[in-house]
Each structure stands twice: as C-alpha cells, then as structure tokens.
Amino acid sequence: MDNPLLQNSRTPVDYPSITLQNMQVAFDYVLLAHEQGIERIIRDQQALPTWDDMVLAVDGLDSQLLAVLYAASPLVGRDEAWASAIFDFFAKATERFEQKFTNSALHALYERLANSDIGKQLDAQKRATLRWHLQKFISSGASLDPAGKMRLAELLKQIGAAREAFRSNINRPGLSITDESELSGIPQRIRDELATRAQEAGEPGWLIACESVTTDAVLKHADNRQLRERVYRAYNTRGVGLGQQQDNRSHLEQLAKLLEEKAHLLGFASHLEQSLHTKSAGSVAQVRGFLHDLAGHVRPAVLQWRADMQRQAAAKGLGSVQPWDIAYLQASSREVLSTEALREHFPLNAVVSALKQLADKLFGVTLQARPLATWDNSVQPFEVWQDNALIGFLYLDAVQHAGKQPDSVFTTYIRNRRVDAEGIFQAASVVVYSDVPAALPGSQPLLDHLSLRKLFHEFGHALHHLLVRTTNHVMSNVTELGTDGVELFGKLFERWVWDADYLVAISSPRQDGSKLSRTRVDECLRRLRQQGVEETARDLSMALFDLDLHGTPNDGRSLEQRLGDAREQCGYWPLADFEHPAHAFDHLVNGYDAGYYAYLWSDVHAFDLFTRFEAQGLLNRATGRALQEALLAPGASRPLREGIEEFLGRQASQLPYLRWHGLK
Structure with missing residues (x-):
C-alpha cells in the first residue's frame, strides 16, 4: 500500500x-x-x-x-x-x-x-x-465469567472518562503583562521569549504561559514578589474549578475508587498491589519500606533546608517564606555561575554531538543524520547503526515549535525491535521529545542544566529501546519492565551531566570566545546539588501521596489530609490553603498511578549503577557493553534486579544516592 x-x-x-x-x-x-x-x-x-x-x-x-x-x-x-x-x-x-x-x-x-x-x-x-x-x-x-467481563468493560469505560475529564481541566490561560517594570530581574532572553509568546497569541506585551518551564523561569528570576505570587497561584490552582465537573478532586477520587473496584474484580487486594505486580521494585511492603526509609533520611535535611530558606528570606526583608519565594531565594544564592551564563556554553547542536559521541563511545552506536521527512523542520532524524547493521531510527524533537504540546518531555516508542515469522528483521523506531526554548532570531537554542538533564534523560530511554536484543514485540517492549524499570535508564543517563569534567569536555566557547572552566562548573553543580534536597522532598511527598491514595482509597480521608500527611513525613513545606497539587498531578492519569515512586526508586539505583562508570571511565566501551548485555539487551525478558546485580557484581545499594545528597 x-x-x-x-x-x-x-x-x-x-x-x-x-x-x-x-x-x-x-x-x-x-x-x-x-x-x-x-x-x-x-x-x-x-x-x-x-x-x-x-x-x-x-x-x-x-x-x-x-x-x-x-x-x-x-x-x-x-x-x-x-x-x-x-x-x-x-x-x-x-x-x-x-x-x-x-x-x-x-x-x-x-x-x-x-x-x-x-x-x-x-x-x-x-x-x-x-x-x-x-x-x-x-x-x-x-x-x-460473562457478568464479570461486562462489569469490567463498564469500569474501563468509566476509568477512561474520568482520566479524560481530569486532563481537560488542567489547562489554564497565561498571565498577560503590559508593564515591563513588573518583569524586573527576569533576564532579557526570557523577556524576549515571553514577548514572542504574546505576539503568537495576538496579545500586547508579554505572556507568561501557565506551563512549567515558563513558570519556573519567572519564579526563579522575578524580583517582583507580587508577580511571583500571581504566577505561582495560577500554576498551582490548575484543575481547581467551581463545579464538580470542572474540579479535579471529584475525578481523582472517583478514579481511585474505580481502579480499586477493578483490582478487586481481577483478584488483587488493591490497585496498588495490581500496579506493582507489573513493575520491577517488588511488593507493596517493599515499595512502602523503600519510601519510608528514604523519608527518614530526607526529613532532617529538609527541615534544615527550610530553616536556611527562612534565614535568607529574613535577610532580604521578606518575612515568612511563601511558596513563591523558594525558587527565587535558591536562585539568588548562586554566587559564581548563573544558569544564564551556563547555558551559553551549551548550544543544541553541540549537545546533540555530545549525545552522539556518548552512544558511540559506550555502545559502538552510530547516529547518522539523514534527510528523512519529519513533522517539523526543527526535528532531527537519524539512522541508528551498531556493528555495521541498521538497528533503527531516532527522531529528536528537542525544541518547542508550533503545534507541539507545552511541557513535552517524553519518549515515544513507535516500533519495537522484532523478527517476524518469515525471519525478517523489523527495526526499532523512537521519538525523543524535550522542551528546549526555541532560539531567538539570529541565534540557536541554548540549554541550561535542567534542559541538559531532561534531554540526557530522554536519550537514555531512546538508547534503552534501541539496544534491546530480544526478537519479539512483547519482550522488546521496555515498558513491560514497569515505570520504575523504564525510568532507571533515563535517570542513569542524567548522571553524566552532573560530572564537572564531562560538562567541561562537551561545552562550547561563548560568542566572546571565553571557555567554561572546571572551577565555575564545580560551583554551579554544588549550588544545584543543594537544591536537590527540595526536589527529592517534593517527589517523595507525591510518591507517598500516590501510594496512600491507591492503597486505601475508601478510608474517607480527603486529598488534603493525604497530601498533608505525606509532606509531614518527609519534612516538606505544609500546603498553603489555595494549593491543590493533586488537582494537576497528571502522572496519575498518564500511567504513573500507583507508580510515581518510580522516579525515586530508579534514581537511587541509577546512582549505584553509575559508580561503575565513575570507577572505570565515563566513556569506557567495555563498561557500556557490559551495561547493554546485562540490562539493555534483555528487554522485558528477565527481571531487572537480576541485571542490576549482574552489572554491579553485588546487590544494589542506596549509599551512593544518600551520600551524594548529604543524607548519610
């Protein structure tokens, strides 16, 4: 055809x-x-x-x-x-x-x-x-039996409707600014991007879209505390509405109960138990134990961090710390190298070259740019070769462009590697999406450290998919390892951009010819690591909330009670009365329900796996091949824990993660 x-x-x-x-x-x-x-x-x-x-x-x-x-x-x-x-x-x-x-x-x-x-x-x-x-x-x-199948079909239809209703309520219009003085402290580059967004929307001035990248940039840089509050409130009231249909509380609570009934119908004690049945981390008791143990390590550090934030706020005359102050205070504490200065050393083309080199050095994989037809001119297509054989295709859609959904950071597996009944090899195909801001006229897209982490993370997913060596669609489907097994490889490849020597090696000179020094990178990474405690606490609180909601959805406790308990357990900030993070927690309708813990579990194990690269060389071919043989090549054909232990030569350990974060 x-x-x-x-x-x-x-x-x-x-x-x-x-x-x-x-x-x-x-x-x-x-x-x-x-x-x-x-x-x-x-x-x-x-x-x-x-x-x-x-x-x-x-x-x-x-x-x-x-x-x-x-x-x-x-x-x-x-x-x-x-x-x-x-x-x-x-x-x-x-x-x-x-x-x-x-x-x-x-x-x-x-x-x-x-x-x-x-x-x-x-x-x-x-x-x-x-x-x-x-x-x-x-x-x-x-x-x-027939009656059970009929009820299951009804439940699946209701679950799908609840998920779609939840998604439809999250989008919010942006915040229009017409007085540039309100943007004090925001770098000119970001102001230009906001102006471009306003022009595209047919509005005057500057448009602060209700999206994570834009919101984070404004909260980090804006000196105007009232503007920070308005932006924070807009972003953190997504999914909150006046009517039951417009408010995601009802959809999320209904969804949890429907999933519970479905699990009981299929013979599971809870949706949580059913979800973990298809994942890599183990039983309900093991996952709860993992999170509670991590919370015990994190809580003292988070309480200390909160006290430091309060002292900084007092020194700046802000009084009590408000949630819209946190990113601003952390950004203000950087003394040597700002995010803006760092990003000027990482133009997209140079970063893509670094990704190609990483694949080549570790796995002998060649990404050959090809003039393949794409859906946007900014998309970079590649043929993927290993051992003189074409193993697949990679499409890199890294930059925001017209028609691309906001906050698009994910990987899509179009085709799985397989050999059909006639013995014909079918190549894999994968798309990597990220949300690098589009370049302004006369320049090219630049990546700050967060953008680097996102792109390396998604590239890890792509390599996982491409380097599977199983021969049928099911066993080559890496998603069958569960969200935790999938996220492990994204988290692992993030580790490279936390290494100062590696960052210096892949950096480019600025337009004025100045190069990135090891000293400046060390200082920048040290500052960013200090902020890692807050990120861990935020993810941990949502993971605990997720397990609570899907473990006992019918115990009568409200979303706010569950969130409050989760945040208290790991020492995180109490919620302000207007904050409803669960109302826009779209992971719970996008396949991470009863599985959000995966980001933390995979991060802990990624730190451990990375210790072998640190010991043997970040670009060591033998270590890369060992990773492929033990963990990538088997796909979903064997338990992930076996591959981890084979690669490490021992059982997995939390110590590298805890030590890096200063929690041990």
Whole structure:
C-alpha cells in the first residue's frame, strides 16, 4: 500500500504526505486487520497452536496497530480535527487490546501452547513470552465469567472518562503583562521569549504561559514578589474549578475508587498491589519500606533546608517564606555561575554531538543524520547503526515549535525491535521529545542544566529501546519492565551531566570566545546539588501521596489530609490553603498511578549503577557493553534486579544516592 503510515519498519514515515483522510484510512485499516486477524488465528490454530502461526502472528498484528498510532502521535498538535482523530483512534486501539486480552478462546490457545511438549522445549525468551501472555490474560479479566467481563468493560469505560475529564481541566490561560517594570530581574532572553509568546497569541506585551518551564523561569528570576505570587497561584490552582465537573478532586477520587473496584474484580487486594505486580521494585511492603526509609533520611535535611530558606528570606526583608519565594531565594544564592551564563556554553547542536559521541563511545552506536521527512523542520532524524547493521531510527524533537504540546518531555516508542515469522528483521523506531526554548532570531537554542538533564534523560530511554536484543514485540517492549524499570535508564543517563569534567569536555566557547572552566562548573553543580534536597522532598511527598491514595482509597480521608500527611513525613513545606497539587498531578492519569515512586526508586539505583562508570571511565566501551548485555539487551525478558546485580557484581545499594545528597 502507498499509505505513508502503512509502510514497513525500514521505510521511514513520509510525514508531509500524511493527510487527515489517509491517516483515517490507516487507522480504520489496522483496527479491522487486528480484529479480523485475531479471529482468523483463533479459528486456524484450534488443532495445534504454534509459535510462528499464533504467537508471532499476533505479535505482528499488535506491532502494526501500535506503530500506526505512535507514528501519528506527533501530529496531534496540528489542529482540533487532527487531535480529535488521533485521540479517537487511541481510544479505539485501547478498546481493541482490552477485547483481545479478555478473549477466553485466545487465552486457551496460549495456555495449550505453553503446557504442550513443544511449548516446554522452547528457548528461555519464548517461554518468558508465553508466561507474560498468560499473566496478561489473567490480569486483564480473560478468566472472568460473562457478568464479570461486562462489569469490567463498564469500569474501563468509566476509568477512561474520568482520566479524560481530569486532563481537560488542567489547562489554564497565561498571565498577560503590559508593564515591563513588573518583569524586573527576569533576564532579557526570557523577556524576549515571553514577548514572542504574546505576539503568537495576538496579545500586547508579554505572556507568561501557565506551563512549567515558563513558570519556573519567572519564579526563579522575578524580583517582583507580587508577580511571583500571581504566577505561582495560577500554576498551582490548575484543575481547581467551581463545579464538580470542572474540579479535579471529584475525578481523582472517583478514579481511585474505580481502579480499586477493578483490582478487586481481577483478584488483587488493591490497585496498588495490581500496579506493582507489573513493575520491577517488588511488593507493596517493599515499595512502602523503600519510601519510608528514604523519608527518614530526607526529613532532617529538609527541615534544615527550610530553616536556611527562612534565614535568607529574613535577610532580604521578606518575612515568612511563601511558596513563591523558594525558587527565587535558591536562585539568588548562586554566587559564581548563573544558569544564564551556563547555558551559553551549551548550544543544541553541540549537545546533540555530545549525545552522539556518548552512544558511540559506550555502545559502538552510530547516529547518522539523514534527510528523512519529519513533522517539523526543527526535528532531527537519524539512522541508528551498531556493528555495521541498521538497528533503527531516532527522531529528536528537542525544541518547542508550533503545534507541539507545552511541557513535552517524553519518549515515544513507535516500533519495537522484532523478527517476524518469515525471519525478517523489523527495526526499532523512537521519538525523543524535550522542551528546549526555541532560539531567538539570529541565534540557536541554548540549554541550561535542567534542559541538559531532561534531554540526557530522554536519550537514555531512546538508547534503552534501541539496544534491546530480544526478537519479539512483547519482550522488546521496555515498558513491560514497569515505570520504575523504564525510568532507571533515563535517570542513569542524567548522571553524566552532573560530572564537572564531562560538562567541561562537551561545552562550547561563548560568542566572546571565553571557555567554561572546571572551577565555575564545580560551583554551579554544588549550588544545584543543594537544591536537590527540595526536589527529592517534593517527589517523595507525591510518591507517598500516590501510594496512600491507591492503597486505601475508601478510608474517607480527603486529598488534603493525604497530601498533608505525606509532606509531614518527609519534612516538606505544609500546603498553603489555595494549593491543590493533586488537582494537576497528571502522572496519575498518564500511567504513573500507583507508580510515581518510580522516579525515586530508579534514581537511587541509577546512582549505584553509575559508580561503575565513575570507577572505570565515563566513556569506557567495555563498561557500556557490559551495561547493554546485562540490562539493555534483555528487554522485558528477565527481571531487572537480576541485571542490576549482574552489572554491579553485588546487590544494589542506596549509599551512593544518600551520600551524594548529604543524607548519610
């Protein structure tokens, strides 16, 4: 077929050729092909289910459906018609997979193959694939009676509606400024960006969008305390509305209860238990123990940090510290190298070169820039080669541009590496998104340290996906390691930009020719590390809240009580009366419900893994290859803990993380 979305894995998508019409044709085609294909497989495999004609046949249908969905996803920002079509397809694709995994006849065929003499003689990866399917069928409701399946379908529909209602309430209009004196302290570059946003919106002056990057920049730099308060209040009242439908409290509480009922229907004690069943960190008791132990280490340091903030506020005549003062006070404490000065040494092109070098040095991976068709001129496409073989495609969408969703920092896995039933290799494909501010006229995009961390983090996800060496769609799907297993590799690759020598090595001279010195980088990193305690406390409080909400959603406690208890446990600031962070906590509707702890768990383990690179060299090929063999190549085919212990040669330890943060 000549449809640009229905090509094979070695033919990159011709994005300029995609229209609403041929995109809809592709959507309809793969949905029908998947439904009819599953019916045909069930009919034809009754006599003797086989690996090639059943497992790999289903594998191919799943891969094709998801490839069309994820390949189209960058186009969601074109306009409402495109967004509506893609979201509608996403809902139908989700329903299609729900129907597949509640199909008792298909479940029975997988059981027959797994329990047959042929199934028992399959290699370890194939047996792991069959075990995964059997667990997936059970946890999806394939064994329920007709009444149970009907109730499950009703619950899934209600869960989807609650999630969509929650998302729709988060967006808020920006804050328009017409008096430039209010922007005192904000660097000229950021003012120019705010002016550009206003022009794009057809408004005069400057527009402070209600987005994390813009909000953080204003809170960090604005001398005007009233402006900081207005911006902070706007951002931290997202999802708060007057009516029940407009206020996310009701949607979040309803969602937690629906997920609990669904878990009970499927035989789990709670949604929390069901969620952890598919993750890498262990049982409910193990994850709770991990968070509570970490809170015990963090709390004294956070209380000390709060006292330091209060002293700084008093010295500046601010009185009691307010939540909109914190970022400003921390930014004001930097004495040697400001974020603005640091970013001038990291133009995007130089950073991309550093990422390419990192992949090459560690894994022998070559990223070859190619003039592939993309959805925006700023997107950088690459062919990915290893050992003289094309292993996939990488699209780097790093810069904010028209049609791109605000705060877009994530990685999309378009195709998983696999070998089909005919023995033909199917290459992987991945998109890395980040939110680097677009360059002003006459310059190029520049990255501060946070932008560096985000980009290296997402690049870690991309490498994980590309360096898997399993041979079917399911085992090559790194998301099957759970949010904690996935985030481990993003957190690991952040560690490189916390190394002063590495930062100096990849930096570029400023326009005036001045170079970045090791002394200046050391000072900057020291200041940023001091702020890490606050970031840890914030993430830890939300992780504790998440576990509380999804562990006991029916105990009658309010969101504010749960948040208050979580913040108290780790020593974090009490909430102001207007603050409702849970109302915009979109992780809970985007796959991280009962799993937000993953960021902390993966960070702790990433510090530990990085100790081997620190000892053997940050660009050491042997260490990189060992990482690939132990942790990247197996994909979802074996428990992550086994790979961690193999790579380290010992059990994992929290000590590197605690020592780095000054908590031990």
